[in-house]
Amino acid sequence: MMKIRLTESNLKGWLYLLPAILFLGFFMVYPLVDVFIYSFEEGYNSASQTYFGVGGYNYSYVLHDPYFLQAVKNTFILVMITVPLSTGIALLISVALSSIKPLRELFQTIYFLPYVTNTLAVGLVFMILFKKTAYTDGLVNLFISWFGAGSVDFIEGPYWAKMFVLCFYTIWVVMPFKILILTSALSSVNQVYYNAAKVDGTSKFRTFMRITLPMISPMIFYLVITGFIGAFKAYSDAVALFGTNLNAAEMNTIVGYVYDMLYGDSGGYPSYASAAAIILFSIVLTITCINLLISKKKVHY
Amino acid sequence: MEVVLRNLTKKFPGRDRKKREDVIAVNDFNFVIPDGKLIGLLGPSGCGKSTTLNLISGLLKPTSGRIFFGGDDVTDLPPENRGIGLVFQNYALYPHLTVKQNILFPLQNLKGKDKLSKREMLEKANEAARLVQIEELMESKPAELSGGQQQRVAIARALVKMPMVLLLDEPLSNLDARLRLQTREEIRRIQRKTGITTIFVTHDQEEAMSISDMIVVMKDGIVQQIGKPQEVYDSPVNLFVARFLGTPPINLFEGRAKDNQLYIGEDAVLRVKGIADQEVFVGIRPEGFILQENGPLCCALGGVEVMGRDISVVSQNKASLSQSIRAIVGAEHLEKIGKTYAAGYGEKGPDGDRAMETPVRFALNPHKVFLFDKETEERIIFEEYV
Numbered sequence: 001m002m003k004i005r006l007t008e009s010n011l012k013g014w015l016y017l018l019p020a021i022l023f024l025g026f027f028m029v030y031p032l033v034d035v036f037i038y039s040f041e042e043g044y045n046s047a048s049q050t051y052f053g054v055g056g057y058n059y060s061y062v063l064h065d066p067y068f069l070q071a072v073k074n075t076f077i078l079v080m081i082t083v084p085l086s087t088g089i090a091l092l093i094s095v096a097l098s099s100i101k102p103l104r105e106l107f108q109t110i111y112f113l114p115y116v117t118n119t120l121a122v123g124l125v126f127m128i129l130f131k132k133t134a135y136t137d138g139l140v141n142l143f144i145s146w147f148g149a150g151s152v153d154f155i156e157g158p159y160w161a162k163m164f165v166l167c168f169y170t171i172w173v174v175m176p177f178k179i180l181i182l183t184s185a186l187s188s189v190n191q192v193y194y195n196a197a198k199v200d201g202t203s204k205f206r207t208f209m210r211i212t213l214p215m216i217s218p219m220i221f222y223l224v225i226t227g228f229i230g231a232f233k234a235y236s237d238a239v240a241l242f243g244t245n246l247n248a249a250e251m252n253t254i255v256g257y258v259y260d261m262l263y264g265d266s267g268g269y270p271s272y273a274s275a276a277a278i279i280l281f282s283i284v285l286t287i288t289c290i291n292l293l294i295s296k297k298k299v300h301y
Numbered sequence: 302m303e304v305v306l307r308n309l310t311k312k313f314p315g316r317d318r319k320k321r322e323d324v325i326a327v328n329d330f331n332f333v334i335p336d337g338k339l340i341g342l343l344g345p346s347g348c349g350k351s352t353t354l355n356l357i358s359g360l361l362k363p364t365s366g367r368i369f370f371g372g373d374d375v376t377d378l379p380p381e382n383r384g385i386g387l388v389f390q391n392y393a394l395y396p397h398l399t400v401k402q403n404i405l406f407p408l409q410n411l412k413g414k415d416k417l418s419k420r421e422m423l424e425k426a427n428e429a430a431r432l433v434q435i436e437e438l439m440e441s442k443p444a445e446l447s448g449g450q451q452q453r454v455a456i457a458r459a460l461v462k463m464p465m466v467l468l469l470d471e472p473l474s475n476l477d478a479r480l481r482l483q484t485r486e487e488i489r490r491i492q493r494k495t496g497i498t499t500i501f502v503t504h505d506q507e508e509a510m511s512i513s514d515m516i517v518v519m520k521d522g523i524v525q526q527i528g529k530p531q532e533v534y535d536s537p538v539n540l541f542v543a544r545f546l547g548t549p550p551i552n553l554f555e556g557r558a559k560d561n562q563l564y565i566g567e568d569a570v571l572r573v574k575g576i577a578d579q580e581v582f583v584g585i586r587p588e589g590f591i592l593q594e595n596g597p598l599c600c601a602l603g604g605v606e607v608m609g610r611d612i613s614v615v616s617q618n619k620a621s622l623s624q625s626i627r628a629i630v631g632a633e634h635l636e637k638i639g640k641t642y643a644a645g646y647g648e649k650g651p652d653g654d655r656a657m658e659t660p661v662r663f664a665l666n667p668h669k670v671f672l673f674d675k676e677t678e679e680r681i682i683f684e685e686y687v
Contacts, residue, residue: 195360196393200407200462201381210406214397300397 038274046270058275067247068276071257077163078170078253079231086171087223090178095208097179098186108183115176122173123240130154130165155242162242162251170237174230178223185219186212217299225291232284235259254280302371302384302465302498304334304357309366311352311522326352328522330366334500334515339492341509341530342502344519345545350502351470353519357500358387358468370465381410383466386459386497390471392451394443400454401439404429407462429457432491449480456491467492469501473508485512506546510534518542535668540678543584543671549613549629551671553622556583558672558683566620570597571665573672573683581681582622582673587613589669590628592638596662600626605638614638616661628663 038044039058041051062068097107114122129139132153136142141151152158154165189212197207213220235255238246246252247260254276261273309330312323327349334340342350355361357368359380367376375383394403404426408417417425430436433453443451452472459467472488473481489512492499503509509516510530518525518533518541526538537543543551556565557580563571565583590598592614600616603625612635614628630638641659667685674681 190393192389192391192393193395196387196389196395198360199358199380199385199387200458201410202406203410206410210398211395214395217397 035274035277038270039278041271044271046268051271058271059279062272062275062279065272067252067260068254068257070247070250071252071254074163074166074251075232075234075253078167078234079228081167082170082174082231083224083227085167086174087178087220087227089171090175090182090223091220093175094179094182094186095212097183108179111179112176114173115180119173119236119240122169126165126169126241127155132156156249159250162249165241166238166251169241170231170234173237174227178227181219181223182216185216189215214300218301221291221295221299225288228287228291229284232280232287254283303336303369304371304466304498304500305367305369306330306332306334306353306357307367307369309353309356309368310364311349311356311361312364325522327356327363330524332517332524332527334498336371336498337496338498338514339489339512340498340500341513341516342500342519343506343509343516343545344504344525346504347521348519349522350504350519352522354468354470354500354502357466358385359383360387384462384464386462386464386467388452388455388459388467388469388472390474392443392455392475394451394454394458396443399440399442400430400435400446401426403443403454404439404458404461407458411462425461426457429461432460432494433457433487447480448476449484452476452484453487456488460491460495460497464497467495467497467499469499471503472501473503473505481508488512507548510546518545520545536680537584537671538680540582540584540673540680543673543680547586549587549627551584551586552626552628554583554585554618554620555622556581556620556672563670563672563683565598566618568597568599571667571670571685573667573685576672576681576683580675582675582678584671584673585665586669587627587629589666590614590626590630590663591666592628592630592634593662593664596664598663598665599660600663602638602641602659602661605635607632607635612638614661 040054040056042055042057043052045051093111097104097111100107130141131138132141132151132155137145137151138154140154145151152161154161156162193211193215194207197211202210233255234253238251238253238256242249242251245265246256252260258273258276258280261269261276309327310325311327312325315322315324330353342353344350352361356363359375359378363376367374369375370383380387395406398406405422408422408425411417427436427439430439433456435450435453435457438446438450438454443454446454452475456469456472469488473484476484485508488499488501501509501513513530515528516530516533517527520541526533526542533542534546537546540553544553554565556563556570557578558564558573558576559578561572561574561576562569563573563581563583598618600618603615603617606613606615606627609632611629611632614630614634615625616628617625638661641661672681672683673679
């Protein structure tokens with residue numbers, strides 16, 4: 001066991017660590033512990049700062065709340081669809097980008113644009129694409145109608161239409177960062193491996209599967225982990241598309257549920273919010289642990 | 302397999318935007334590489350030797366000229382259809398695969414009628430591993446191996462498909478001195494055993510001389526001389542080749558030939574025949590000096606380097622083109638030259654200036670003396686007086 005003790009020799013070290021420890025303590029560790037405590041305090045009243053007792057009622061309430069279950073379902077669908085899809089598409093685009101010579105920089109810039117575009121501006125664009133108004137059915141509906149299909153209300157219509165828009169939006173927003181990371185990972189693979197593969201008569205596909213992919217696997221893994229965490233925390237995207245009353249739109253996410261419990265129209269329940277937050281935390285932790293376990297086998301550092 | 306290079310030329314577009322002048326990396330290379338020989342491509346960095354290797358491998362396309370493998374024109378064939386094995390300078394072992402997987406990799410690429418069963422592949426991989434003596438490392442990752450072991454794995458990977466031609470790019474440059482000696486013998490042994498025509502690139506003349514059947518000395522994309530190592534060493538065609546081969550390097554002097562006498566400075570050092578009176582460069586191999594009390598070439602003794610088997614006498618001469626002359630003589634001269642040296646320095650030690658006045662005299666072995674034209678730097682052949 002290593003002993004953590006303040007001695008003269010390591011005083012300087014502690015001093016250098018102090019700012020980071022203070023910030024992390026105040027803004028990360030303390031709130032986390034606080035939320036954990038809140039989540040077990042039943043009937044907490046934020047005005048009087050009192051509660052009835054300690055127990056698991058908050059969890060049981062949240063887990064039986066249909067809005068929460070809807071939010072969990074939405075979040076999981078969002079995560080399971082957008083993380084693999086966005087990583088896969090980003091990989092395809094990156095490979096394509098690194099195999100073309102002319103105009104590569106131009107394309108890289110174009111693909112990076114969504115990253116620097118304001119979320120609300122993007123939301124507006126998606127409105128034009130998908131939203132039905134009194135004057136138009138939206139661009140996408142126009143497009144669909146060319147193929148003879150009926151128009152779909154993507155913003156206020158059926159569940160899967162809305163989910164499609166949400167996933168589409170999420171993928172589109174997270175793509176630029178992934179492309180950026182993957183193109184730089186691809187260009188860092190030493191050309192000599194490709195030459196070696198060429199001399200050995202390796203097909204393009206096999207070269208990609210057996211050489212390129214393992215070599216950039218640490219970066220893909222990084223993107224998958226952060227992608228999972230980011231998607232589990234999705235909230236603002238849904239708001240940008242469907243407005244603040246997400247429960248009514250059946251498009252709420254777990255973070256959205258937590259926010260509603262705190263500040264929404266039905267809000268004022270920090271205990272329920274805390275319980276939901278802790279549940280989210282444990283879900284993310286579990287998924288990340290699973291990811292790490294898989295990565296031990298599949299990722300080559 | 303016999304490899305023929307005919308008028309092989311490779312130009313790269315110039316980098317300088319203003320000039321746009323092509324860089325000629327390989328210029329009109331003609332060479333017939335006999336079957337089953339070990340050939341060393343030798344030259345300073347930037348001389349086009351690696352480019353030549355890449356042209357033979359097919360990774361680069363020649364600007365003009367043809368390449369033939371055993372009579373077949375392979376110039377337009379991609380690397381994988383040429384039947385070559387290539388070992389890269391930094392080995393290029395796939396870091397995420399084990400040694401076994403690395404060696405199996407080329408075999409797994411085979412398609413159609415060449416396709417092998419799993420068992421055949423393993424057999425071949427084991428055979429290649431046995432040849433380079435790495436059987437016990439099959440399950441390791443490249444990062445766990447030493448440089449020499451990685452080199453062997455790379456060779457095994459290149460050999461496993463039984464290539465017609467094996468190409469090695471600077472195979473020893475990433476190894477330490479001891480391993481280098483060992484590995485170069487290993488390469489020689491493997492080449493002999495397999496009988497595969499092997500071409501390797503190096504900037505280290507000692508390496509090339511020690512294991513090659515033939516060496517090709519290149520400079521600025523142009524072949525200077527092709528021949529057996531000893532022949533090239535004993536009879537360089539020009540000043541560049543003479544300077545490039547040999548450690549310690551050849552000693553160069555300004556000299557002149559007059560009335561069948563060769564002069565270095567004021568000393569008439571050698572009688573030469575059949576050569577017009579002219580200014581020349583004189584190259585003398587370190588082993589061409591003979592310590593002789595009344596020898597014709599007089600130099601100022603600078604010091605003695607003991608190398609065990611023999612000693613290197615360091616001296617200065619005004620006509621020398623380098624700062625000091627190195628003469629290799631037998632170790633039996635050590636005592637005598639040591640005394641001269643001590644007498645020269647007296648009490649002043651190595652920094653004293655009296656050493657400059659201590660003369661040492663040499664006679665020359667005419668076989669180790671080469672004359673070069675001052676303009677063209679081509680060798681001038683002379684007959685010696687008997």
